[in-house]
Amino acid sequence: MTETPTQKPVHASTIAWGELLDTLRGLDAAFIEGPRAVTDDRHIADGYRALATTLGVALDTYLFAEPSRPTFLEINTPHRRDRRWGGDNTDAYYRMAPIDPERRYRIWGNRGDAVYFALTGYNEPSPGTWSDKVVLHLNDSDLDIDGNGDFSFEVGPIADVAVLVTRDYQVDPLSGRPVTWEIECLDSPDPIRHGDAETAAALRASAAWLRTMFLIIPLTVGVRGDDAHNLGHEIANTANTFGAPYQVPDSNFGWSARDACYSFGSYDLAEDEALVITTTTPQCRFWSMVVWNQFMATHNAADGRSSVNIGSAVPNGDGSVTIVVARRQAAHPNAVTTMGYPRGNLAFRWFLADRVPDPPNVRLVKLVDAPKAVH
Structure with a gap:
């Protein structure tokens, strides 16, 4: 007698x-073929x-998160190699x-x-899609902070908000104490329900989130060509230049800070440049x-000097700041290294600026001719 094979059950998850x-x-395929293929x-x-x-x-955000039992998840830190992504930097958590x-x-x-810290709330047009609107923004100037540095405040209900991001x-970052953040829901939590339908929805949201990320990365270096898109930051179209600085609007793709100005560029350097x-x-x-690689990521803070900031930069006599970028560490007090990468991207950011900054001036020189001191 021949047994009928048992049909495998089909679950949404x-x-x-x-x-x-x-x-x-x-x-x-985004980085190994086509016009955005990386070259090393x-x-x-x-x-x-x-x-x-x-x-x-993505899995932390969609599969494991419980909005009625929230916790702040680390998404960028100066020290975790598994959180180098999305426009990170060595100065921030x-x-x-x-x-x-x-x-x-x-x-x-x-x-x-912290020199500056903030909490920003963003919308989510549909599960897994990236924000296109800042719904809430509070920086440390908006908070009551006591003499010990402690703060406490309440938010919500807030229409359209899906996620809170702290900066x-x-x-x-090697010696500074990061901000401590705690959060609790003031309403009764939902029952824990990790069922088939909920898990399927979370996995699909994670996949959608990943697809969008790889529409943005890898960033191009030099002219975009037919590969241009409207997602992410406004990057200069030519290598070794910066795009015009701009203030973040309320309607903005991704998770930019509302009170920030940005300018983005790229580098393409020979060993002696x-x-x-x-x-x-x-x-x-x-x-x-x-300094970023083409995936909007840098190294850990202790790996090498890949950033310079308001506290670490040595200004020139006229108040301007000169920064030297090379594939190895140069002699200038404000020199940063690409950690040997020949190509990649660069990012300026300014918080609570009293005006939109002027475009940075950029010169490509031989490394031996780069300045070695402030002037």
């Missing part, structure tokens, strides 16, 4: 898991690290907490040694310039 695997299987083995390796990192952040727009929350902590900027960047910064709470 099983189908969604397969869709996520298919998404992951195809995303490396380190960037290829960085591409797979970016895939792993963004997968981890970022945390994220998915929340429910219909609930009330209490947030408290201590400012530590914490340090002059010296350097960029000499001179900027006159407006009055602001904090500014920095950081």
Whole structure:
């Protein structure tokens, strides 16, 4: 007698898991073929690290988060190699907490040694899609902070908000104490329900989030050509230049800070070349310039000097700041290194600036001709 084979049950989460695997299987095409293909083995390796990192952040945000039992998740730090992504830098800690727009929350902590810190709420047009609107923004100037650096405040309900992101900027991330952030929901929590439908929805949201990330990265160096898109920051179209600085609007793609100005560029350097960047910064709470690879990521703070900021930069006699960028550490007090990378991207940011900054001046020179001292 022949037995009839038992049909394998089909679950929504099983189908969604397969869709996520298919998404992951195809995303490396963004950096190994086509007009955005990277050109050296380190960037290829960085591409797979970016895939792993963004997968981890996506699962933390969508699969494991409980908006009625929130916690602030580390998404960028100066010290974690698995959180180098999305426009990170060596001077800052970022945390994220998915929340429910219909609930009330209490947030408290201590400012530590932060020069600037903030909390921003963003929308989510549909599950897994990136924000296109700043819904809430509070920086440390808006908070009551006591003599010990402690703060506490409440938020919500807030229509359209889906996630809270914290920012914490340090002059010296190797010695500075980060802001401590705590959050609790003031309303009764939902029952824990990790069922088939909920898990499938979370996996699909994670896949959507990953697909968007790899529409943005890798960033191009030099002219974009037919590859141009409207996602992410406004990057200069020519290597060894910066785009015009701009103030972040309320309607903005991704998770930029509302009271920040940005200027983004790229570098393409031979071993014996350097960029000499001179900027006159407006009055602001904090500014920095950081070197990225093409995946909007830098190294850990202790790996090498890949950023300079308002506290670490030595100004020129006229108040301007000159920064030297080269593939190895140069002699100038404000020199930063690409850690050997020949190509990549550069990012200026200014917080609470009293005006939109002037465009940085950039010169490509031979490394031996780069300045070695302030003037």
